[in-house]
Amino acid sequence: MKRRNFLGLGFATMAVTALQTVGSASIFSQHPKAFMATSGDAALKDAYGTTSVIKDDKAKLKLPDIAENGGAVPVTVSTSLDNAKSMTLIIDGNPHPLAVTWELSEGTIPKFSTRIKMRKTGNVRLVVEDANGKLHVATKQVKVTVGGCGG
Amino acid sequence: MSSLNRREFLYMMSVLGASSLFAKSHQKLFDVKNLNDYYKIQNFGNARFLHMTDCHAQLMPIHFREPSVNLGFDSNYGKPPHIVGSHFLKYYGISENSRAGFAMTCMNYVQNAHKFHRVGGFAHIKTLTDHLRGNFGKDKTLFLDGGDTWQGSATSLYTRGKDMVEAINLLGVDVCTGHWEFTYKEKEILENIKALKSDFVAQNVFVKDEALMNGAEAYDEDSGRAFKPYVMKKMGDHMVAVIGQAFPYTTIANPQRFIPDWSFGIKPDEMQELVDEIRTKEKPDAVMVISHNGYDVDKKMAEVVSGIDFILGGHTHDAVPEAVPVKNSKGVTHVINSGSNGKFIGVLDIDIKDKKVRDFRFTLMPVFSDLLPEDPEMKKYIEKVRAPFIDKLTKPLATTDNLLYRRGNFNGTFDQIICDALREVKGADISMSPGFRWGTSVLPGEAITFDDLMNHTSMTYPETYTRDVKGADLHTILEDVADNLFNKDPFLQQGGDMVRTGGLSYTIDPRKDIGKRITNLQLSSGEKIDANRIYKLAGWSTVGSASKGEPVWETVEKYLGDHKHIKNLKLETPDIIGVKNNPGIELSLYKN
Structure with missing residues (x-):
């Protein structure tokens, strides 16, 4: 109960936990609105100009089924695509869903781990932009519970 | 049954009291002359x-009534362990008043408990496991x-x-x-x-x-x-x-x-x-x-x-x-x-x-304390562990006319006492107690001892609380716990039962999604819960941070002392939608 109230009070209004920008023309500088968008698709549209994505196993997203702590959910993202240009993490249940964009320079190993804040149960999407500008997506639902009674 | 010879069949009839034969279970041995031979099985293979x-630290033999409600849906509908009571007996071909029926179901529980006595107990377990290990070969057995x-x-x-x-x-x-x-x-x-x-x-x-x-x-x-x-x-x-x-x-x-x-x-x-x-x-x-x-x-x-x-x-x-x-x-x-x-x-x-x-x-072997002699070394050890506290542990707090138990998807009778105690002692509108699956049973006519009470409450975060909660939040809590129990994806099930409620009734449709399962929240007076009204809620066992109140066993001990005798216990169970034919509920025992 407490956790949800805590998050509901606005501590999760900005879910950005990391922002890695490499190179001069970053998504962030070109598309500042993306990070302030209030829906995942609006953020995608602003950042990449499209919401059209390919669902395959090229984008890899590792998250728990149930968050131990909605305030710091561990996430690992990676891709098997060569020369991917960027990776973006969207938390659909958050007030501002776009959490992180990693812009990948040549030779970067496309695998990152971080913590994200999740306001409530919902989908997390990893979008990977490949060398041709096509978007690949992986989706996983994470449950944020008010506290169980397991036993 | 065809693979059993007549003597084996008679053995099983006389001891198991039924013609039950579970898939791939051991064959029983021949020449059964006494009840101790219940535990003689035909060894198989080369590793045991x-x-x-x-075991939840139950050193002493106990009563433990198996659930009368353990619902399963979708792919788990009608599959073990979501088959209880008479459905279980029928599924496995066991008779109600046999030892196996007593050990594995809630049917005719009180009468069977008087006939077959307590189960478990570490001194009895040790005799059994030493026998099973020695009989097979210590070097080939792992516990x-x-x-x-x-x-x-x-x-x-x-x-x-x-x-x-x-x-x-x-x-x-x-x-x-x-x-x-x-x-x-x-x-x-x-x-x-x-x-x-x-x-x-x-x-x-x-x-x-x-x-x-x-x-x-x-x-x-x-x-x-x-x-x-x-x-x-x-x-x-x-x-x-x-x-x-x-x-x-x-x-x-x-x-x-x-x-x-x-x-x-x-x-x-x-x-x-x-x-x-x-x-x-x-x-x-x-x-x-x-x-x-x-x-x-x-x-x-x-x-x-x-x-x-x-x-x-x-x-x-x-x-x-x-x-x-x-x-x-x-x-x-x-x-x-x-x-x-x-x-x-x-x-x-x-x-x-x-x-x-x-x-x-x-073979799932029940540990019958009347069939297995105690291991002397373990018996001595248990006595030593309990000795410093024995007066307190054996102290009768009240007597009961009702069978007291916890296990089951919804309120058990021992939970009802805890919920009633929280409401009465703390002057709350509503009480809640977690849906743990541990907690032993007390037979009608027996005294409820401090030991029994601790078997339902002993833990490192037993502190009680009272707090003001909005009607809407009560709904959220029930929905959240129900989803831990009935989520369609087993990886999202946490394995506890539904939170027990006192003074609060509701209707549940377990097959719905989170947010839609719980309806018709009412106080015990019949008054509908108002989403915007504040209610006084009492409870215990907070997962977040420690509560300030006394440990719940003190609350319940006071309540039992005040009442001295438990009778006509009113079990507050929700109305459950869509379970009429579900083998995960023994409806004959689930009326109130």
């Missing part, structure tokens, strides 16, 4: 596993304990789990894992593990990165695993891997504050990697998992992970008399669950040939 789980061993009794709390560490050392457990073990403090847990003669294994507990950076200890700093993930054991001429799977939702269902450095989860990918690594590197003859996932979670894990021969599971306290096969990408994994409270020992004999498990026999 004894499995105990969720596995699935956890929830250090918690559940007064003495386990008073000694911070140490009485049970010594008890399982005496019992001769070889490998174990945990859940409620993690409700002591990190330092205490590590000390207790050091004092164990068995291997404590858990592949799914990791030291958090932050803690590692601050110098916290890990079993393996590279993987971050907090404990040894598996152990290789020699069994006769064979080598067997035993992997540990601790309760994956410990840090969600129980407080994180006692174990701030550790992170849990089901970790199926890590399990697969580990199984593959063990298969390649160690070349074992068999791969076993000792798991505290819970039955339905184990079944899903058996589906998504390949290469495991058997999952010996616990947590959900299901007495399932057969090993259930689950298909996966590379073969079949069998899933076992061996009940709770020391009521059962699972006996699994496997036949290993050419680095493979060729065949097996499994």
Whole structure:
């Protein structure tokens, strides 16, 4: 109960936990609105100009089924695509869903781990932009519970 | 039945009291002259596993009524363990008034309990497991304990789990894992593990990165695993891997504050990697998992992970008399669950040939305290553990006309006393008590002792609270807990039962999605709950931060002292939609 109230009070209004920008023309500088968008698709549209994505196993997203702590959910993202240009993490249940964009320079190993804040149960999407500008997506639902009674 | 000869058949009729024969169970031996021979089984194969789980620190023989409601839906509809009462008897062909019927169902419970007496008790268990080990060959037998061993009794709390560490050392457990073990403090847990003669294994507990950076200890700093993930054991001429799977939702269902450095989860990918690594590197003859996932979670894990021969599971306290096969990408994994409270020992004999498990026999053996003599050494040890507290433990607090029990998806009668006590003593509109699956039974006509009360409340976060809660929040709480129990995805089920409520009734449709299951919230007066009104709620066992009130056993002790005798207990159960034909509920016992 407490956790949800805590998050509901606005501590999760900005879910950005990391922002890695490499190179001069970053998504962030070109598309500042993306990070302030209030829906995942609006953020995608602003950042990449499209919401059209390919669902395959090229984008890899590792998250728990149930968050131990909605305030710091561990996430690992990676891709098997060569020369991917960027990776973006969207938390659909958050007030501002776009959490992180990693812009990948040549030779970067496309695998990152971080913590994200999740306001409530919902989908997390990893979008990977490949060398041709096509978007690949992986989706996983994470449950944020008010506290169980397991036993 | 055709494979049994007439003498075996007569034996089973006379002792089991039924013609039950579970798939792949052991054959009983011939020449049965007395009741002790109940435990003589035909040995099979070349390696034996004894499995105990969720004993909840019950050193003494107990009564434990199996559930009258344990609902399953979709793919688990009508499948073990979601078959209870008369449905269970029919499914397995057992008669109601047999020993097996008594041990595995709630039917005719009181009469059967008087006839067959208490079950479990470590002195009785030791006699049985020593017999099963000696009979098969000590060098070929492994004793596995699935956890929830250090918690559940007064003495386990008073000694911070140490009485049970010594008890399982005496019992001769070889490998174990945990859940409620993690409700002591990190330092205490590590000390207790050091004092164990068995291997404590858990592949799914990791030291958090932050803690590692601050110098916290890990079993393996590279993987971050907090404990040894598996152990290789020699069994006769064979080598067997035993992997540990601790309760994956410990840090969600129980407080994180006692174990701030550790992170849990089901970790199926890590399990697969580990199984593959063990298969390649160690070349074992068999791969076993000792798991505290819970039955339905184990079944899903058996589906998504390949290469495991058997999952010996616990947590959900299901007495399932057969090993259930689950298909996966590379073969079949069998899933076992061996009940709770020391009521059962699972006996699994496997036949290993050419680095493979060729065949097996499994029998879920009830521990009948009237059939098994006590082991003198264990008896003496238990007396020593209890001696300093014995006056307090045996003190009668009240008497009861009602059968008292907890286990079941919804309110049990002992929970009702706890809920009634919280409301009355604390002057609350509504009370809540967690849906734990531990907690022993008290027969009508018996005294409720302090021991009995502690068997339902003994834990490291027993503090009570009263707080003002909005009607809408009551709904949210019920929805959240119901989703932990009835979520369609087993990996999202935490293995507890529904939160028990006092002064609050509701309707539940378990098949709906979260937010839509609970309707028609009412006070016991019949007044509808107003989403915007504030109600005074009393409860205990807070997972977040410690509450300020007295431990709940003090609340209940006062209530029992005030009332002196429990009679006409009104069980507050919800109206459940869509379960009329569900074999997971014994409707004949579920009327109120």
